[in-house]
Amino acid sequence: MASSCNLAKLALAISLVSGVSPVQVVLAATTQEAAAQFNIAAGSLDQTLLAIGQQTGRTISFDPALAKNYRVPAVTGLLSAEQAIAQALRSTDLRLGITSNGTLTVERTPQAAASPAATNNDAVLPSITVSSSTENEDAEVYNPSNATGAMRGNTSIQETPRSVQVLSNKLLTDRQAVSLEDALRSSGGVTTWQTNRGANTYFIRGFAVANTSTNGVADVGAGATPIEGLDRVEVIKGPDSIMTGSAGASGSINLVRKAPIITPLHQLRVDVTDKGEFQQALDLGGALSDDKQFSYRLNMIHMRANESEPDYNGGRRDYIAPALRWKDDDTSLTIGAEFQGRRSTPGAATYLYQGKLQKLSNYRITGKDDRITGDTKAGYYEFSHNFTDNLTFESKATYTREEDQVHLWEPGGGGGAPAFGPNGLIRARGLQSGTNTDSFSTQNNIIYTLTTGILEQKLLAGVDYQHYTTDTFDTATRASASGNLNLGEDFDLPEFSYTSPNYYHSGNYVQTQKGLLLQDLVKVGDKTHVMLAARRTLYDADSTLYIPDLPDYPANRRGTSETQSFKSSKWVPSYGISYDITPDVTVYANHYKGFQANNVADNTTGVPLPPRESDSKEAGVKVKFNDDALTLTSAIFQMEETGVPVSNGFGQTIGSQGRKSKGVDFDLAGEILPGWAINASYTYSDFAEPPAPQTRVPSFSDSPQTVGQPKHSGSVWTSYELLDGTFRGLGAGIGVNAYSSTTNGYASGFNYFTLPGGAQTDASVFYRQKDWSLTLGVKNIFDRTLYSYTATPDYVGVRPERTTRLTATYNF
Numbered sequence: 001m002a003s004s005c006n007l008a009k010l011a012l013a014i015s016l017v018s019g020v021s022p023v024q025v026v027l028a029a030t031t032q033e034a035a036a037q038f039n040i041a042a043g044s045l046d047q048t049l050l051a052i053g054q055q056t057g058r059t060i061s062f063d064p065a066l067a068k069n070y071r072v073p074a075v076t077g078l079l080s081a082e083q084a085i086a087q088a089l090r091s092t093d094l095r096l097g098i099t100s101n102g103t104l105t106v107e108r109t110p111q112a113a114a115s116p117a118a119t120n121n122d123a124v125l126p127s128i129t130v131s132s133s134t135e136n137e138d139a140e141v142y143n144p145s146n147a148t149g150a151m152r153g154n155t156s157i158q159e160t161p162r163s164v165q166v167l168s169n170k171l172l173t174d175r176q177a178v179s180l181e182d183a184l185r186s187s188g189g190v191t192t193w194q195t196n197r198g199a200n201t202y203f204i205r206g207f208a209v210a211n212t213s214t215n216g217v218a219d220v221g222a223g224a225t226p227i228e229g230l231d232r233v234e235v236i237k238g239p240d241s242i243m244t245g246s247a248g249a250s251g252s253i254n255l256v257r258k259a260p261i262i263t264p265l266h267q268l269r270v271d272v273t274d275k276g277e278f279q280q281a282l283d284l285g286g287a288l289s290d291d292k293q294f295s296y297r298l299n300m301i302h303m304r305a306n307e308s309e310p311d312y313n314g315g316r317r318d319y320i321a322p323a324l325r326w327k328d329d330d331t332s333l334t335i336g337a338e339f340q341g342r343r344s345t346p347g348a349a350t351y352l353y354q355g356k357l358q359k360l361s362n363y364r365i366t367g368k369d370d371r372i373t374g375d376t377k378a379g380y381y382e383f384s385h386n387f388t389d390n391l392t393f394e395s396k397a398t399y400t401r402e403e404d405q406v407h408l409w410e411p412g413g414g415g416g417a418p419a420f421g422p423n424g425l426i427r428a429r430g431l432q433s434g435t436n437t438d439s440f441s442t443q444n445n446i447i448y449t450l451t452t453g454i455l456e457q458k459l460l461a462g463v464d465y466q467h468y469t470t471d472t473f474d475t476a477t478r479a480s481a482s483g484n485l486n487l488g489e490d491f492d493l494p495e496f497s498y499t500s501p502n503y504y505h506s507g508n509y510v511q512t513q514k515g516l517l518l519q520d521l522v523k524v525g526d527k528t529h530v531m532l533a534a535r536r537t538l539y540d541a542d543s544t545l546y547i548p549d550l551p552d553y554p555a556n557r558r559g560t561s562e563t564q565s566f567k568s569s570k571w572v573p574s575y576g577i578s579y580d581i582t583p584d585v586t587v588y589a590n591h592y593k594g595f596q597a598n599n600v601a602d603n604t605t606g607v608p609l610p611p612r613e614s615d616s617k618e619a620g621v622k623v624k625f626n627d628d629a630l631t632l633t634s635a636i637f638q639m640e641e642t643g644v645p646v647s648n649g650f651g652q653t654i655g656s657q658g659r660k661s662k663g664v665d666f667d668l669a670g671e672i673l674p675g676w677a678i679n680a681s682y683t684y685s686d687f688a689e690p691p692a693p694q695t696r697v698p699s700f701s702d703s704p705q706t707v708g709q710p711k712h713s714g715s716v717w718t719s720y721e722l723l724d725g726t727f728r729g730l731g732a733g734i735g736v737n738a739y740s741s742t743t744n745g746y747a748s749g750f751n752y753f754t755l756p757g758g759a760q761t762d763a764s765v766f767y768r769q770k771d772w773s774l775t776l777g778v779k780n781i782f783d784r785t786l787y788s789y790t791a792t793p794d795y796v797g798v799r800p801e802r803t804t805r806l807t808a809t810y811n812f
Helices: 002-018 045-056 081-089 169-174 180-184
Strands: 036-040 075-079 094-098 104-108 164-167 190-194 200-204 230-237 251-257 265-273 277-287 294-308 312-327 331-344 371-386 391-411 425-452 455-475 480-486 503-524 528-546 561-582 585-596 612-625 630-647 653-673 676-688 712-721 730-739 742-746 751-755 758-768 772-779 803-811
Touching: 036 045, 036 081, 045 075, 045 081, 075 081, 081 094, 081 104, 164 653, 169 230, 169 676, 169 712, 180 190, 180 200, 180 230, 180 251, 200 251, 712 758
Parallel strands: none
Antiparallel strands: 036 075, 094 104, 164 230, 190 200, 230 251, 265 277, 265 803, 277 294, 294 312, 312 331, 331 371, 371 391, 391 425, 425 455, 425 480, 455 503, 503 528, 528 561, 561 585, 585 612, 612 630, 630 653, 653 676, 676 712, 712 730, 730 758, 742 751, 758 772, 772 803
């Protein structure tokens, strides 16, 4: 190793004296290791690359005259050479590549400069195959420098004039996140509603998220990719109609799939919980050809649980996701698929009785075999081609087929009867329903880069198309039980089933959306970044309700169908600006417009509701500390939405209202000191009293309230890992997710009630070595009874009780 060090230093010295530019410096060592424990202090890039080459024995090609002008943060952790270099490059305009013979290259992006000249056996450097801003950062840091879902492309978070929070793969792994809901607890501004039928609705800054997106392509509802199949989750705050068309005032949640890689990956992961869950996961990847143009990724998951909390019959999940990529200097094509089968349960819950939340010995208030099952099949492609250095075409598309079944007892007497009789005895009805959804989404962009004097412009013209069809099947006659079952004590309803003719086609929904996006990202000099965008959206939907020929329905409606159409279109403009006060401090401001079609009609008039419209103003500051190892985003915002549907306790739409909020939030992520990482997020959102409903009914005597949204919500997670010494790789983490009290209920009769706030504390200890790791985590370590937000007093979700999870990984 010493001789290699001396040769490398000599090569560097000769190149600096010679004055030849660019110069290739070759760093070599006598040993070869796939990973090493790094603890390199912050400093100049040339010295950092020299140290990485010495420690790993990998050959690194770079221009020392260029590299010495960059100051980079500390490089710490158990890393491969690629991961170590990527960590050093995360805040630069340089990129990491690899030649066909394994030489690592560090060079400017193609827009900044041409590739360095090569010598010896590196006659021609191939395309850059590993990006410092995505693949490696997500696995190694809490604060990746780039995001892919905010501006239709991979853009610097520091330069983006809006609040963007990235939940990296490292953070999700450290916190042992097991679902999207679990992952989003690391974002203080995101809250979740979950119904007894297993559906989740997400809120950002108090406003509902209409749909998520996956790799930038809009999903129907929430994306189906499980958390184990994701590299990161991006939370983009504020109206997002620019990116996804018909969307809410809240913002968007972009899921980024694990992608094919060229670095060999063979990882087995096993999870075991004290609740009886046992899961095995396999993550494979690497190059398929010597020139590394073909690569792949394969994720597989198998989970079984004999019992689900609190004592339901168990759950299952099987998932397989293959993906192939072909990439050369100018063209990239990725083709992938996802197949998933699952069985889950409604979850723990209680209810409000005589104005009090009931403390139960068993928080299963429905049948023991209640279940939600589903099968999902998806196929997708991502294509890009550089016609020139300045002109690029991108195309993405996803097709998904999802089949879901709900089979459960749910509180409710039917026919408008109350769910509970005297002394808290249950009235329940059996529900069996199914939903089949076919969706297709595509997005196509032409991107042109133009430089004129001090102006650098990235012009984008994009068209997108979404189409989905949903068929719903339901029961006409529901099983019932009442009068002698005490919730939480002896509630053990029998199994039930329905067959034809009771199981019937109840509804069909078809939606089409077409969009045109024009966007200009302008860089003025070295400090100013401007975003100008406008989008035209055409929205068309038809909803059909089928009435069965059964005696439960009025004679004049039996065997008929009722169809309603919803059409709307709108131009939505948005703009923002950011300015670098110093290289580490950026201020920004934006004004975003939002648009979301209402696909419901007022039940009192039969007239479709007008579209929702939203307006958001935001100003903030982004600060980098510790040589970019730690980043802070803080913002103040004001948001307004009109045309929000209002429903009564029976799910009937009875009008629409406006909604306003203002508040502040901040996100802190990164490394405080080498080995000490933190992710903290906080949001304060104050809702103003909305105006009177735009459509009134006799029961309205006051304005509806904003429900389910805490004024204060926050999350913090911090971990520390020993980086050297006998016990290097040993560490621990602890975190808290907290929220204030909320108003819950519905507008009919103003049946509102308050749920208390709470705080969930999680902790873990871990030991990580080169080829294996162990993590022992405990969630809700103090076993607090914590309530989820709800719209009905008949079903109040209870967050999981204390749960212990052991995770073991092995790299082979």
